[in-house]
Each structure stands twice: as C-alpha cells, then as structure tokens.
Amino acid sequence: MADGNLVMQGGSARPQGGTLARLARKRSTLAFLMTVPLLAVIGGLVAYPFFYALYLSMLNKRMTRFIGLENYTFLLSRETFQSVIWQSVLFAVGAVIAKALIGFILAHVLHELPSKGQRKWRGMLLVPWVIPPAVSTLAWWWLFDPSYSAINWAVATIGIPPVAWLGEPSWARFSVILVNVWYGAPFFMIMYLAALKSVPDQLYEAAAIDGATGWQKLRHVTVPMMRNIISITVLFSLIVTFANFDIVRILTNGGPQDKTHIFGTYAFQVGIQSGDLPLGASVSLFMFPILAIFAVFVLRGVTRRSKEMAG
Amino acid sequence: MSTTAATESTAPLPMYHAAGSIKRERRWALIGAYVALAVFVIFFMFPPFHMLITSLKSSAEIADLNGNPWIVSAPTLQNYRELLTEGNYVIHFRNSIIVTLTVVAITMVISTLAAFALARMRFWGSAALATGVFLTYLVPETLLFIPLFQIIGGLGLYNNLGAMILIYPTLTVPFCTWIMIGYFSSIPKELDEAALIDGANHLQMLWKIFIPVALPGILAATIFAFTVSWAQFLYPMAFLVSSDQMVLTVGIVSDLIRGDTFQWGKIMAGALMAAAPPLLVYAFLMDYYIAGLTAGATKG
Incomplete structure (x- = not known):
C-alpha cells in the first residue's frame, strides 16, 4: 500500500537528487508541513512556556537574580503552602471518589431504564456538565450566600440551623468539593454508561445460567469489563480536579484563612495578584510530578483500549 | 434452558411463583431506579433553577428576607x-x-x-x-x-x-x-x-x-x-x-x-x-x- 503510493507519485524512499522541488513532492515533506502549525502551538505555547516556567521559578521576586531552588524550599517551609498541598489532595481525591461513585450508580440506573426514557433522563442529568463551570459556580455562590442562602432557607423548613457554607473552614472545604462533584459527576456517568453498553449481553446470560446474583454479576462481569474505562476516567479526572481553578477561585478565593486554596488558586494569588511570578511558577510546578505520573497511566490505559478495540 | 421451558409449560404452578417474583423484583428495581434518578435530577437541576428564579426577581424581592427564595412572586425581565x-x-x-x-x-x-x-x-x-x-x-x-x-x-x-x-x-x-x-x-x-x-x-x-x-x-x-x-x-x-x-x-x-x-x-x-x-x-x-x-x- 505505502509503496504503491510512492511509486505513483514518482517519488522514492531514498532522496537521490536532493533538490528542493523533489523534496517538496515527497509525501513525508508534505506531511511534515501539514503538522507545522500543530508543532508551533505545542512547541511555542506549551513546551516553551513549560521550560520557561522552570527557569522563572529559579529567580528572585524581581526576576533579577538566579536563586536556584530557594523558592521551592521557601514554599515547603511555609505552613500556608503545606495546607495547600493537603487541601489539593483532599479536594482531588474526595471529589473524584464521590464523582466516580455517583457516576457509577447513575450509569447503572440509566442502563436499567427502557431505552425510550433513557435519552430524556440522560439529557437532564448531563446539564451541570454543559454549563461553563465559571458560570454555574456563580449560582452556587449565591446559593451559599451567608444571609440569603436558599439552601439554608430550605433546610430551615425541616428545622436544621443555618450553615456557614463558605465562612467556616471545614464547611468551605466541603462546599468546594460539593460543587466540583456536582459539575463532574455527569462526565463519569456518561463514560460509564458508554462502557456498560459495550459489555456483551451474552456474558450476563452466561452468568445468570451459572446462578450468579446481581452482586456477583457486578463484581465478576461488569467491573472487570469496565476496568479500563474506570481507570482512565478516574485518572483523567484526578488530573483535571487536581489542577482545578474556576470553582475555588469564584466560591471562596482560597478563604477562609487560606484553608481552601489549591495549587491553581494559590499560584494565581501569589503569582498574579501579589506579583511574585517566580514564586507563583514554583507553586504551579509542584503539581507537575504528580500530573506527569497520572498522565503516563492515562496514556497507557488509552493505548491499551485502542488496541483492544482494534483487535 | 430447555428444562425451564418444559417445566413452565407442563407444571406451571411452581415456576409461576418464581417468574412472578422475578417480575416483582424487576419492578422494585425499576422503582428504585426512578427514585434515584429523581433525587439526582433534583440535585443536578436545582442550581440552574434557582438561577432562573433569581434572574426573574426585582432587587427588592431578592433583598426581602421574608420571601421564599425558590419562587418568584412578581416576575420581571428588568435584569x-x-x-x-x-x-x-x-x-x-x-x-x-x-x-x-x-x-x-x-x-x-x-x-x-x-x-x-x-x-x-x-x-x-x-x-x-x-x-x-x-x-x-x-x-x-x-x-x-x-x-x-x-x-x-x-x-x-x-x-x-x-x-x-x-x-x-x-x-x-x-x-x-x-x-x-x-x-x-x-x-x-x-x-x-x-x-x-x-x-x-x-x-x-x-x-x-x-x-x-x-x-x-x-x-x-x-x-x-x-x-x-x-x-x-x-x-x-x-x-x-x-x-x-x-x-x-x-x-x-x-x-x-x-x-x-x-x-x-x-x-x-x-x-x-x-x-x-x-x-x-x-x-x-x-x-x-x-x-x-x-x-x-x-x-x-
């Protein structure tokens, strides 16, 4: 096939004349030219900024002097930053577990429904994920308002005292996770639903003949068949949630007492608002090792899955 | 498979019970499914709903602490x-x-x-x-x-x-x-x-x-x-x-x-x-x- 193309174009695998015209005719040259814009975006606006960030993070605040790893050691010694690390982990892990569970339950429930009604319900359940989070978080912010909270109003009708959703540190931590779960659970649901639909019915029939209970079917048929999608979705969501910005920025802006700051919002506060770009860059870069590890596993899962689907 | 079919046709009584219970089980599962769906649809939809309600209120109505935040009494497109x-x-x-x-x-x-x-x-x-x-x-x-x-x-x-x-x-x-x-x-x-x-x-x-x-x-x-x-x-x-x-x-x-x-x-x-x-x-x-x-x- 590939050889056929080459022959037809009169080209050759080995450049013989080496003239520009011949080079331009070559298939691989054309292919390379077609990827130049992509390379420019990735190289100029992703790879270059990344390396620039590494350099930036080793300068002093006024960017006049090279100070090595001082920004990193300074951050690690600060109590605020230690709490940022802890809160980022809590935020990401807590939110992803909740999203994965809710998504799993909803996908199963939807899968049970007759296919006619399924579409309608699915349409409604995906709405939180369609609204831009920067916009929907405004609605939550208003719902959490200290004096006008509509949630407090509603729970007051059954006699529960008002909650300081964003004013008290542990409630604020809960609130930012809650909003993230609200926004992200539909994504898990739709991924799991797609995976559920791809499990062949024969497997369940075989399990039923063997006398498997519902729980055993779930444990021995559904979960193994979905394992790859589950791990891809969870890892992907860990990356996105860990690096979140919108929700925390709008809802609490890191408060009260910097207790809800995660890497993204803290980097913004330090780097942009306080004008210490090198320190802000260091805060962001602390995310890198953990993101890189997750990314490698996502890639592995995706490659495995595409092989499975091809095979 | 074939034995089930056979028993069903020849001796309907015992199998009837089993089939009925499966059907009932299935019905309960479906009811459970709808209840779960309803709960989550409410959870997912109430923020946009509240957004809509608030957007239709006048500043005075929003500021009124005695009002119900979930309903709008005098809808307006003023905002x-x-x-x-x-x-x-x-x-x-x-x-x-x-x-x-x-x-x-x-x-x-x-x-x-x-x-x-x-x-x-x-x-x-x-x-x-x-x-x-x-x-x-x-x-x-x-x-x-x-x-x-x-x-x-x-x-x-x-x-x-x-x-x-x-x-x-x-x-x-x-x-x-x-x-x-x-x-x-x-x-x-x-x-x-x-x-x-x-x-x-x-x-x-x-x-x-x-x-x-x-x-x-x-x-x-x-x-x-x-x-x-x-x-x-x-x-x-x-x-x-x-x-x-x-x-x-x-x-x-x-x-x-x-x-x-x-x-x-x-x-x-x-x-x-x-x-x-x-x-x-x-x-x-x-x-x-x-x-x-x-x-x-x-x-x-």
Missing part, C-alpha cells in the same frame, strides 16, 4: 433588559463570540491538517508526535498561566483580547487533533487507493474524501473546541483587566460586583445567558456533544 441595554454585558458577549469563533476556526484548520498527516502519511517521528499530542492535552492551564503571563506581556498582548485567540488553541488543538486522528484512521484505506488511482493528490483526498466521511468526528471536535473556548476562565482572569476586553466568564463578576454590592438578579441573568449557547448546542446536537467531550478515552 435582562438592563444587562442588554446598559453596561458592558453586550460587549463581553460579543468578545466571547469573537474569541470562540476565531479559535474554533483556527483549531479546526490546524487539527484537521495535522490529524490527516498523522493518521495517513507516516513520516519520521509521526507516532511519537501523536503520543505527544495526547500528553499535551493532559497539560492543565494552571501549570502554564504564569510563564504565559510573562510571554504575553513580552509580546505586548497583555490586556488584549487577541492574546486569548493566541492562547486558547493550546487547550483545543491537542484534543481535537487526537480525536480526529482516531476518526481518520477508521476510514478504510481502499478509499485512499481509489482516490489516488483517480489522480487526486493528498490535499484533494483530504478535502473530497476524509472531511466528508469524517464529518461526525469533525462536528464533535468543533463542539469540543467551542465548549472549551466559551468556558475558559483562568486565562481571561489572568491576562485581561479592562472591562471592554473581557469575555463573559470574567466580565459578569467584574462588572456586576462593586465592592460589597452584589447585583444578584443581574448576575444570575447574565450567567444564564452566558450558559445559553453551550446549552443550545447541547440540546440540538447532544450525541455529537457527548462524543466530542468523551472521545478522548473511547477513541484512540
């Missing part, structure tokens, strides 16, 4: 009218549209060309580049906004809408390229051969065969690029400071909150209108929308 006639909301909307449309167009050109080259025209390093594209998609914007702040400043684009058009493609191009590599790879190679025999060159092949055949994938990628550009918050937040340059996601907050005065009615009306374009796309193109945002893990 919407004021947003659309005074202040910068219309400018923000226009800016969002300009940025989004431009970014979508740039993205689709870059990723279609690159995906075609990577899917069909193997060259040195093309496999590594495809992997690199996917890994780039996993780079979050919170990792890069600080160096980009410096770079944008160096280019003289700070507080300029054009900076968004320059930067947003980093968020859209990798994923769009990745899913289109998948769509293009699934097109049978026989089509290429037929085109080559007919004397088409590669660009004609892309234009006349690949784009029409992969149209659903292209639509999904377009919707993805649209959604991401429309919703982007961090970059405008970091790089835009004057109201006339802002896009919707940051404009609503910056213009409608003055110190301690929150114009909640207008904020909710503005937020709802900002959510409308993606919601409309979703309502009409749900399947492509879902494909666009989930394909990363299911296509390869």
Whole structure:
C-alpha cells in the first residue's frame, strides 16, 4: 500500500537528487508541513512556556537574580503552602471518589431504564456538565450566600440551623468539593454508561445460567469489563480536579484563612495578584510530578483500549 | 434452558411463583431506579433553577428576607433588559463570540491538517508526535498561566483580547487533533487507493474524501473546541483587566460586583445567558456533544 503510493507519485524512499522541488513532492515533506502549525502551538505555547516556567521559578521576586531552588524550599517551609498541598489532595481525591461513585450508580440506573426514557433522563442529568463551570459556580455562590442562602432557607423548613457554607473552614472545604462533584459527576456517568453498553449481553446470560446474583454479576462481569474505562476516567479526572481553578477561585478565593486554596488558586494569588511570578511558577510546578505520573497511566490505559478495540 | 421451558409449560404452578417474583423484583428495581434518578435530577437541576428564579426577581424581592427564595412572586425581565441595554454585558458577549469563533476556526484548520498527516502519511517521528499530542492535552492551564503571563506581556498582548485567540488553541488543538486522528484512521484505506488511482493528490483526498466521511468526528471536535473556548476562565482572569476586553466568564463578576454590592438578579441573568449557547448546542446536537467531550478515552 505505502509503496504503491510512492511509486505513483514518482517519488522514492531514498532522496537521490536532493533538490528542493523533489523534496517538496515527497509525501513525508508534505506531511511534515501539514503538522507545522500543530508543532508551533505545542512547541511555542506549551513546551516553551513549560521550560520557561522552570527557569522563572529559579529567580528572585524581581526576576533579577538566579536563586536556584530557594523558592521551592521557601514554599515547603511555609505552613500556608503545606495546607495547600493537603487541601489539593483532599479536594482531588474526595471529589473524584464521590464523582466516580455517583457516576457509577447513575450509569447503572440509566442502563436499567427502557431505552425510550433513557435519552430524556440522560439529557437532564448531563446539564451541570454543559454549563461553563465559571458560570454555574456563580449560582452556587449565591446559593451559599451567608444571609440569603436558599439552601439554608430550605433546610430551615425541616428545622436544621443555618450553615456557614463558605465562612467556616471545614464547611468551605466541603462546599468546594460539593460543587466540583456536582459539575463532574455527569462526565463519569456518561463514560460509564458508554462502557456498560459495550459489555456483551451474552456474558450476563452466561452468568445468570451459572446462578450468579446481581452482586456477583457486578463484581465478576461488569467491573472487570469496565476496568479500563474506570481507570482512565478516574485518572483523567484526578488530573483535571487536581489542577482545578474556576470553582475555588469564584466560591471562596482560597478563604477562609487560606484553608481552601489549591495549587491553581494559590499560584494565581501569589503569582498574579501579589506579583511574585517566580514564586507563583514554583507553586504551579509542584503539581507537575504528580500530573506527569497520572498522565503516563492515562496514556497507557488509552493505548491499551485502542488496541483492544482494534483487535 | 430447555428444562425451564418444559417445566413452565407442563407444571406451571411452581415456576409461576418464581417468574412472578422475578417480575416483582424487576419492578422494585425499576422503582428504585426512578427514585434515584429523581433525587439526582433534583440535585443536578436545582442550581440552574434557582438561577432562573433569581434572574426573574426585582432587587427588592431578592433583598426581602421574608420571601421564599425558590419562587418568584412578581416576575420581571428588568435584569435582562438592563444587562442588554446598559453596561458592558453586550460587549463581553460579543468578545466571547469573537474569541470562540476565531479559535474554533483556527483549531479546526490546524487539527484537521495535522490529524490527516498523522493518521495517513507516516513520516519520521509521526507516532511519537501523536503520543505527544495526547500528553499535551493532559497539560492543565494552571501549570502554564504564569510563564504565559510573562510571554504575553513580552509580546505586548497583555490586556488584549487577541492574546486569548493566541492562547486558547493550546487547550483545543491537542484534543481535537487526537480525536480526529482516531476518526481518520477508521476510514478504510481502499478509499485512499481509489482516490489516488483517480489522480487526486493528498490535499484533494483530504478535502473530497476524509472531511466528508469524517464529518461526525469533525462536528464533535468543533463542539469540543467551542465548549472549551466559551468556558475558559483562568486565562481571561489572568491576562485581561479592562472591562471592554473581557469575555463573559470574567466580565459578569467584574462588572456586576462593586465592592460589597452584589447585583444578584443581574448576575444570575447574565450567567444564564452566558450558559445559553453551550446549552443550545447541547440540546440540538447532544450525541455529537457527548462524543466530542468523551472521545478522548473511547477513541484512540
């Protein structure tokens, strides 16, 4: 096939004349030219900024002097930053577990429904994920308002005292996770639903003949068949949630007492608002090792899955 | 199997019970399913619902602590009218549209060309580049906004809408390229051969065969690029400071909150209108929308 193309174009695998015209005719040259814009975006606006960030993070605040790893050691010694690390982990892990569970339950429930009604319900359940989070978080912010909270109003009708959703540190931590779960659970649901639909019915029939209970079917048929999608979705969501910005920025802006700051919002506060770009860059870069590890596993899962689907 | 069928027909009584209990079990499962659905639909829908209710209230009604926040007693379109006639909301909307449309167009050109080259025209390093594209998609914007702040400043684009058009493609191009590599790879190679025999060159092949055949994938990628550009918050937040340059996601907050005065009615009306374009796309193109945002893990 590939050889056929080459022959037809009169080209050759080995450049013989080496003239520009011949080079331009070559298939691989054309292919390379077609990827130049992509390379420019990735190289100029992703790879270059990344390396620039590494350099930036080793300068002093006024960017006049090279100070090595001082920004990193300074951050690690600060109590605020230690709490940022802890809160980022809590935020990401807590939110992803909740999203994965809710998504799993909803996908199963939807899968049970007759296919006619399924579409309608699915349409409604995906709405939180369609609204831009920067916009929907405004609605939550208003719902959490200290004096006008509509949630407090509603729970007051059954006699529960008002909650300081964003004013008290542990409630604020809960609130930012809650909003993230609200926004992200539909994504898990739709991924799991797609995976559920791809499990062949024969497997369940075989399990039923063997006398498997519902729980055993779930444990021995559904979960193994979905394992790859589950791990891809969870890892992907860990990356996105860990690096979140919108929700925390709008809802609490890191408060009260910097207790809800995660890497993204803290980097913004330090780097942009306080004008210490090198320190802000260091805060962001602390995310890198953990993101890189997750990314490698996502890639592995995706490659495995595409092989499975091809095979 | 056959024994069950036999017992059912010959000795119906005992099996009847079993079948009935299965049916009843199934009915209870279905009822449970609907209850769970109802609970989650309420959880998922009440914030947008409350948004709508608040947007229809006058400032006086919102400020009235004795009122019920979940119902509106005197609905008014005042908030919407004021947003659309005074202040910068219309400018923000226009800016969002300009940025989004431009970014979508740039993205689709870059990723279609690159995906075609990577899917069909193997060259040195093309496999590594495809992997690199996917890994780039996993780079979050919170990792890069600080160096980009410096770079944008160096280019003289700070507080300029054009900076968004320059930067947003980093968020859209990798994923769009990745899913289109998948769509293009699934097109049978026989089509290429037929085109080559007919004397088409590669660009004609892309234009006349690949784009029409992969149209659903292209639509999904377009919707993805649209959604991401429309919703982007961090970059405008970091790089835009004057109201006339802002896009919707940051404009609503910056213009409608003055110190301690929150114009909640207008904020909710503005937020709802900002959510409308993606919601409309979703309502009409749900399947492509879902494909666009989930394909990363299911296509390869």
